Amino acid sequence: MSEKKTTHFGFEQVETDKKAERVADVFHSVAGKYDLMNDLMSGGVHRLWKRYTIEKSAVRAGHKVLDIAGGTGDLSYQFSRKVGPDGLVVLADINASMLNVGRDRLLDRGAAGNLTFAQADAQYLPFPDNTFDCITIAFGLRNVTDKDMALEAMLRVLKPGGRLLILEFSKPGNPLLEKAYDTYSFKLLPLMGKLITNDSDSYRYLAESIRMHPDQKTLQGMMDSAGFVMTEFQNMTGGIVALHMGVKP
Amino acid sequence: MSNPSAITALFIVLEKAVTTALRYDPGTQAQLAKLAGQTLLIDCSRPAQKMYIQFGAADITLAGHYEDDVSATLSGSGADIAKLLFGDQHSLYGSGVSISGNAGVLAQLQGLAGQLDIDWEMALADLIGTLPAHTLANSLRTASGWGRERAQGAERLVREYLAEESSAVLGRSEFALFVDDIDNTRLALDRLGARIARLRARQDHKDH
CATH class of the missing domain: 1.20.5 (Single alpha-helices involved in coiled-coils or other helix-helix interfaces)
Structure with a gap:
């Protein structure tokens, strides 16, 4: 009898082929109030992290940008303004509920023409080789079942010289901050989830998945192994979040 | 390296302040449109921080990171640069500030900073309504005029006392x-x- 492969889903071990389904359930549940919860959970600071990511992307008019796990479209909206009518932004998300919320929100804000939407799995990106000048994945990589496979897929669809930016929760550098952050994540966060979306389990998963995500150095090593060059990371808010960058050779 | 979150927050606050001020000074906003498409780098040595000002048609964008060519670079300490931009000085000589690139951008910006004339009454009207804003602005203008007259009167009295009564000067x-x-x-x-x-x-x- 063959043993089934497992992976983590927060602190829980699940069969590898079940993780995507479980993650999808979480995001179906939180999609409607995702923005509100993000603002409440981070005190609005997630906007600063995303704005810094856009600055570091150096995206300009005419570029093609892939925003993986783009969710409600915060990054895609700004990219759509930057690339102009000659550029293209693809908002991709594996989760249909998140993608629908993102699409409606972007259309409401008047972003159209240079924006397309794709329901896509980061591990199997449905785009030709060497397509994009820039790929971003903000707060999405930790939910991907096989991160190495996703990094290789991103490398494939990037143009040579194109850059990947990964914005993700990481490991705080200061032990005191880490302690306070743990208390916040495991006590306050599920409570807020319960009050606002009546779903504490999903927010407990978010907190657990952050702890299971590779730390800064490990993720940088994974990017190197996938074939990216000039990899580096920048800690933000004491390392609660880190922005990793790499270039396709 | 400085904290990117804090710097980004500061840039957002500055951007909002400038955009709001420009909304209440359409003259300066129209002048600013002439700078649209230009980027000025302020390379501050004390505190060590780079700030890129990208001029749009009706607003500005501030960034700490920018990879395209800039129109002009202004280098110096924060205090010296602020003095140059917002003071009466019209020459870089002795200012402690150096410029490279298109100096015309700086001259235009300096001119704009000097002629900024915000319509505070309109800003107030957006917050509390036209009539209360006009009443409040009138009261403030009267109070400010009265204050200025009293200050000038007091100065004249002191001058006369020192010169005529006490013969001190x-x-x-x-x-x-x-x-x-x-x-x-x-x-x-x-x-x-x-x-x-x-x-x-x-x-x-x-x-x-």
Whole structure:
């Protein structure tokens, strides 16, 4: 009898082929109030992290940008303004509920023409080789079942010289901050989830998945192994979040 | 390296402040449109921070990271750069600030900063309504005019007391007379010196 492969889903071990389904359930549940919860959970600071990511992307008019796990479209909206009518932004998300919320929100804000939407799995990106000048994945990589496979897929669809930016929760550098952050994540966060979306389990998963995500150095090593060059990371808010960058050779 | 979250937050606050101020000064906003598409780098040495100002048609964008070419770079300490941009100085000489690239961008920006004239009444009206804003603005203008008159009156009284009553200092007219007297005395002395020199020369000539 063959043993089934497992992976983590927060602190829980699940069969590898079940993780995507479980993650999808979480995001179906939180999609409607995702923005509100993000603002409440981070005190609005997630906007600063995303704005810094856009600055570091150096995206300009005419570029093609892939925003993986783009969710409600915060990054895609700004990219759509930057690339102009000659550029293209693809908002991709594996989760249909998140993608629908993102699409409606972007259309409401008047972003159209240079924006397309794709329901896509980061591990199997449905785009030709060497397509994009820039790929971003903000707060999405930790939910991907096989991160190495996703990094290789991103490398494939990037143009040579194109850059990947990964914005993700990481490991705080200061032990005191880490302690306070743990208390916040495991006590306050599920409570807020319960009050606002009546779903504490999903927010407990978010907190657990952050702890299971590779730390800064490990993720940088994974990017190197996938074939990216000039990899580096920048800690933000004491390392609660880190922005990793790499270039396709 | 500085904290990117804090710097980004600061840039957002500055951007909002400038955009709001421009909304209440359409003249400056129209002038700013002439700079659209230009990027100015402020390379501050103290505190060490780079700030890229990207000019749009009706607003500005601030960034700490930018990879395209910039129109001009202004380098110096934060205090020196602020003094140059918002003060009366029109030359870089002795300012502690250096510029590279298109200096015209700086001149235009300096001109804009100097002529910024925000319509505070309109800003107030957006917050509390037209009528209350006008009443409040009128009251503030009256209070400010009264304050200015009182300040000028107080200054005149102090000046008169010091000059006339206590004689502690000279009045302006007395000082002018005093300076005129000195000038006249100096001229008379110069003439006297010249005559003496001429008489001495004549005497020397006779002796020989």
